[in-house]
Amino acid sequence: MEKAYNHLNSEAEIYKAWEASGAMRADETSDKPPFTIPLPPPNVTGELHLGHAAMLAIQDILTRYKKMQGHEVLWLPGTDHAAIATENVVIKHHGKKSREEWPSREDFMVDAKAFADEKHDNIVNQMKRMGSWLDWSREAYTFDEPRNFAVNRIFKDLYKDGLIERGYRLINWSVGAQSVLSDDELEYEDVKEPFYYIKCGKFIMGTVRPETKCADSPLIVHPDEDYVEITSDELRMTNDDSLIVIKRLWDDKEKFFKTLNFLDPEADYKVLSTTKGADLVGQKFTAETYAGPRDFFVIADTVIDPEKGSGAMTISASHSADDYDLAKRLGLTDFFIQKIDFEGNMTDVAGPVAGMFVKKARNVSGKLMEEKGLLVGKDDNYEHRVPLCYRSNCVVEPMISPQWFIMVEKEYTHPVDGKTTLKAQMQAAVRGFEGEDPAVQIIPERFNKEYFRWIDNLQDWCISRQIWWGHRIPVWYDEQQNIHLAEEQEIIFARHGESEGNRDGKVQGQDDPLTEKGRAHAEDMVDVLKSENVGVIVTGTSARNTETADIMAAGLGVEVVHIEELSSYDTKEVAGMTIDDIGRVAAIKYCKENGKGEDFDAFVARLKVGLEKLKKVRSNGKIVFVTNRSIYSVLQVLRDGGATDEIFEKRSKNSHLPHGIIDRWSIFQAPEGENLRQDEDTLDTWFSSALWPFSTLGWPDENAPDFQKFYNNAVNGQGTDVLETGWDILFFWVARMIMFGRYATNKFPFHTVYLHGMVTDEHGKKMSKSKGNGINPIEMIEEFGADPVRLALVIGSTPGQKIPIGANKIKGYRNFVNKLWNATRFVGMQSADPETGLCKRAIPTRPVSDNLSLTDQWILSRLSTVAAEVKTSLEAYDISTAGDKIYHFVWGEFCDWYLEASKVEPNLEVLRYTLAEILKLTHPLCPFITQQCWQELFSDSLIIEESFPAASFVNESAVAQFSTVQNIVGAIRTMRAEKNLNPKDKVAAGIKTDEAHVKAAAELIKVLGNLSALEVSASAKTPDNSATTLVDNLEIFVDIPFDEAAETARIAKLKAELEKKIAGLKGRLSNPSYTEKAPPALVAQTKAQLEQAESELQKLN
């Protein structure tokens, strides 16, 4: 073994070995209780950051722990297509400004997909470097075929239940991204902008957006407030000769002139009349605006805040969320006039500023009003917050536009919950249904409040986005704008029967016909399918497929469609190799590598085209597709995504498919009809993310083995187990998974939500590029190793609180990992054969010797206790405490005491056993070093397949007795240090006791205390001039020439402490309310302490 652990060599090798072992694959047929964690899929084009690293560390720890506890664990990986973010990156990557620069939408999608595919391996490899025990065989992608199918299915279901609607609504429009944004995608910024008070006839209204005051008609006043009409000579010179303002403002002259600061405070004002707001209602007038004269009418509503502004406002319903709600409430929907277009320019209604960008129009319209004498006040220091697009960081304009929405408050009938709403279901998840406990627990609990605050205020979710990179809305329109949903089609895969060529291990060719038995297979399939509504039979063009199809078509009375691309291929060149030996697809690969037969990539490309054609086959029933197993294998890979060579090879090896019906797929296809046009929009990226926990397990096929096994947790039978993520996406993602999960699967998608905090630098500051305090986890892994990075991320952090981390902290845990390495090295040296120097590797079994020393009993007991504590902590998701316990047990007890003791009184059996148990205990936190040490000393097996340590050696008295030994050694060391004794110098010491365990430990104390001699006896006499002290009521002396004054001072200090303690204890006991009210056990304890302290004090005197 190397003197220092070299993580760089180890980690890559170990991860490879894990992958090669096949043990990372979860077994859906297992009898073990399932434990499932869906990995929050990182952006496929992203880079691993410390947030990901924290997430991976926490989830990996849970995964490994649960696996060692005997669960069938599935931690399911994947990536996210991250719609808006990725689309922007792709555009930038190609050096373009907008997607419109591509020749077509299809071209853009090809480039975007290529980019995503290329980036995919990067993030995946980075995830692996953290040591993540992920089931890569089940890797999913939010934008692959199965996920697209799930998206289409739930869209269709929701639409049919009336929970998805298309409508004109006010939405947040990002001018920069040219797309709608959900409320949660907005970021707010404080800005200072001029606030204008504008005349509207005699009325005055205030606004920060004068450019929108060009085409309004309703003017609102407060019904219960008094309004005064005032005039003055100055006012007579303007267009109107009087002003109407709310009386409250007029009564407060200081505020009045401060607000309407264009009016002359010195002028002579007269009040013409006072009127209730309600009595102004119905007034109609024509007034000048910056864009020319306009007709207005007065209405009243209590929305007006009498303390603010002039007491009147007009509403710009098309460009303000509040105004929109108000206009709808007041039935003013005729006044939704578009003043700003989707490029952010003013429309024609804006007259003189039409065509100008909003910001410019704002200044210009302000100036125009001033010139026209319409401006009566302006506040240049007005501060407010404006929404910005979180992606393009540019202005967000509220706009009215046709969009798709999920109706969260609409009632529908759910198969389990009955009449309900999506919102009610989301609330019930965490609050519990009437009379029931909540199905979902959020850790930390305080986020329940956050969750409810969000859910309770939840509005319909706008799910359409005007971008290309995403799941396209599965809706088509005809010329009358009627809606047509995508159609679902079932494809039944049938494998043709035995053919002539497939005999005696020979390889069959394109033209080999069916055998008699093969024909019989075809007849059998007819029988199976007779009861099903089959519309069409599809086949390639090879002889046996055609023949099978013809027999079936005749039997079922349906037509046959041939698709050339789905035909078989020529493998004659692979003579000499049997199909079952190598598999069909592997055979093609072999041809490719050896320059024979059809090129593998060309083969796959051909089948892709065929698959698309297959999806477009029209049928008034199910489609049967007759094929062979190799084509089927490839199509399956194409459908499931992640089409790598390894996956092809893996699939092809599963080549023992029976003849007959082998699979059924459902697909969505465009609805049938003339001149149908698909909706241009795509779905919000969170729509597909919201399906993640179950779309990755086979849903909507609820009979899928994965869904049955892993979407049925052992805790409360809901979906998966734990959803662990950052709290910042509690609403975006977690809440929506809860919503879709309950809706679609009748279960909540997980029983526990664990929210970790934001990773910050070591001073708790946000990491940012501009501050330069960012830490790249990959660099840290390179420098220190993955295990220390994991420890640094999970120890010393609390759920939901920020996770401060710096190189120093990681370095500290690197030292721990190295300590573990060296402990292993020491044990290895102890167990090495003295002659050969080699160490026999064997997995230690539980020590059976009945001749255990106190030290052995102590370490075994402590091991047991710590294992139990770690288990308790991990079960409660308290990883920090678990890590801390392990850290201190390994370093402070096993290394500092047991290893040192074993140099005096070796017990190899206990030593090896304890180390093995420690490695198991530490494995979930530090997978690499523990695996490496395991291999060095014990076995080539995977340590993760061992059982997690259980408490089986608890021995309280041994622990107490050894604790006395530790205290004695500590006291001796302290006295030595106080006397500045060189560690090399040995001295004599004595302990005045006849206690057997102290006597038994004498040799150990002698070595650890670095003593020349040790007398343990009740009758031991303290030599003159030696230092004394008390430990656990035992008198100890160390024969060190001492300085009288210092020794007296030390004893005095000891005495003072004891006296203080005694006084405190006595005080407590003399308080009758303490002895009466405190728990009796506590009082007894206090008494015992007092006795002990008094006895100690006596000995000192």
Place this chain on the structure above:
RNA sequence: GAGCGAUUAGCUCAGUUGGCUAGAGCAUCUGGUUUACACCCAGGAGGUCGCGGGUUCGAAUCCCUCAUCGCUCACCA
């Protein structure tokens, strides 16, 4: 403006339903290269638990006020 969180050693943080002398890591100080480990060992110093009240036999812990910092949400025509 509202809500949430934080405030404990120089720094970063633990501290369970209120109960033993309030702990850890890093930093610091003293002494040490004794064949597992200087990525180390041994020992020490360092805290009025943000302030002020209250409840209690007993408060870092529960309640109230205030202060400071952080986060989130909502906005005023």
